[in-house]
Amino acid sequence: MTKKPLKRAVRQNLIGWSFLSIWVIGFLIFTMIPLFTSLYYSMSKVVLSGEGIQVTFVWFDNYKQIFSSSEGFNFLQSVSDFAIEILFKVPIITVFAIIIAVMLNQDMKGRGxxxxxxxxPVIIASGPVINQLVYQGAATIPLIEEMGILDFINNTFTEALARPIANIFSELIVILWFSGVQILLFIAALQKIDRATYEAAMIDGAGPWESFWKITIPALKSMVLVSVIFTIINLATFSENDAIQHIKTNMFALETGFGFSSAIAWLYFIALAIILGLSFLLFGAFAKERGRR
Amino acid sequence: MKVATKQKIKHILLGKTLKDGLIGKTALYLLLLIIGFVYLYPMIKMFTYSIKDLSDLVDPTVDWIPTKLYLDNYKTSWIVLNYGKTLLFSLSVTLVPAFLQTVTTSITGYALAKFKVKGKAILFGIILMTYLVPSQVYMIPRFVLFDKFGILDSAWAIIFPATFGQGLSSAIFILIFYQFFRMQPHALDESAEIDGANSYQIFMKIGVPLALPAYLTAFLFSFVWYWNETYISSLFLGSDLFTLQLKLLNFSSQFSLAEGLSQQAVNEAIKYSATILIILPVLLVYVIMQKWFVEGIDRTGVTGE
Structure with a gap:
């Protein structure tokens, strides 16, 4: 007599989870437990010694230290710089990607x-490579310096605002380099538009200008949010980002250590979550407003 | 007659919709070329500088085209980077994790696409979260963990998380595979099941072969992203192991450590040549596999909603 086979639903579950098990085990060991440990570290004093590490719980001392020490101040400065840069870079990248995508979506030779x-640039833009280009002054158009744009910025804005804005101009081209994936996303969205829509609009008397604003742009709206989120994450985890550099350098600094570093890492995460949340609110509503379906 | 020719000329120049006329087309190509040039300007400048000798470098009249082809910069940076050996190590911490990450994320994506498992929605939420949470948050405990395992300062510290689908952008790859496997016709699986194949056989014999384009795309992206990554690798590989990117990051100090170059000073031409040497492997891959990168994003259906 053979064993009675399991119910299909149960079997599906078992087999499904057996496929998922590698990832789940990895997630527990390498991500989830470290995530909680990190939260614990952020409220502890972590001392490295020959025998291992000693962890003493200190409540919010590390977080207080962020707002009262020079290391903490430097970190907060870099986070606020990052936020200002996001404010400028994300629109620049998104608009650039849309323009290029619309141009590349025309019937033309040499599209590939x-x-x-x-x-x-997506292929080659690593931290050190961009670093070299920026450092050697190859990351921007020479025109920008010749026209005195940087001086103009330094003279017009307050110091806290001028620095991030000047940064944007001094690496303008490599900022555009971050739009490679987004261009492809927008092209994909454009290709879903039925050609017949344009023809119908033309028969109804719409010119290319109207067609662009009334057909092309609405079709892209749903992709804007995806593109914006991708851009923000991409910039936030870029290895030369000052804020995340602080997290690494403070790990082994004498004054700070693992506890303090964990605390600023969490603060960075919270800042990023706020930025992402705001973009969701802003562009989510935008996508819904007139987007397809 | 005259009016007709006029009409014809107007039609050729402006076209039906402005876009298909001669003027529109020319403007389009011109714009794309100019923007493309500006876009690639840093690379072009990098290349021309890398073949300049010292006199060309300081000569303000020599801008775009060097007076002669000077390859000694490449020789110098080859020595500083210790190119052959470092390249091998770089490949070992990029190709291996990229391959293993592709395998694991494909299995995960397959399960999510094909099986009705309980808690799928929660799992999706968690996977998305792993994409949104910056790795810096859990990096320090990982560091401590790897220290306990004794795999710190070795390639294993990069390979292990990738093997378990916790590597670079793993979440994106899971989603790519999920979308791709979901598009596979269900009837194929059913007919194989009726023929007596079990789920693992169906995955190996039907799922994987049909998804090879997705595998290639995922692997290529994974490879390139691992190649360009320096933040995590510099922490986990310690101060003695260097990938090519890490050598470039510390080029000046590496330069002073390199033997037989003590008479020379590091200059921008040498740095540019080193940068070119570092992007060369991925550039070659891109030139050969370009289609898979660019069309891959489309074909794998990441863009579907």
């Missing part, structure tokens, strides 16, 4: 060639 060019 141009697409390859505009995607190229």
């Amino acid at each position: 060639f141009f697409r390859a060019i505009y995607f190229l």
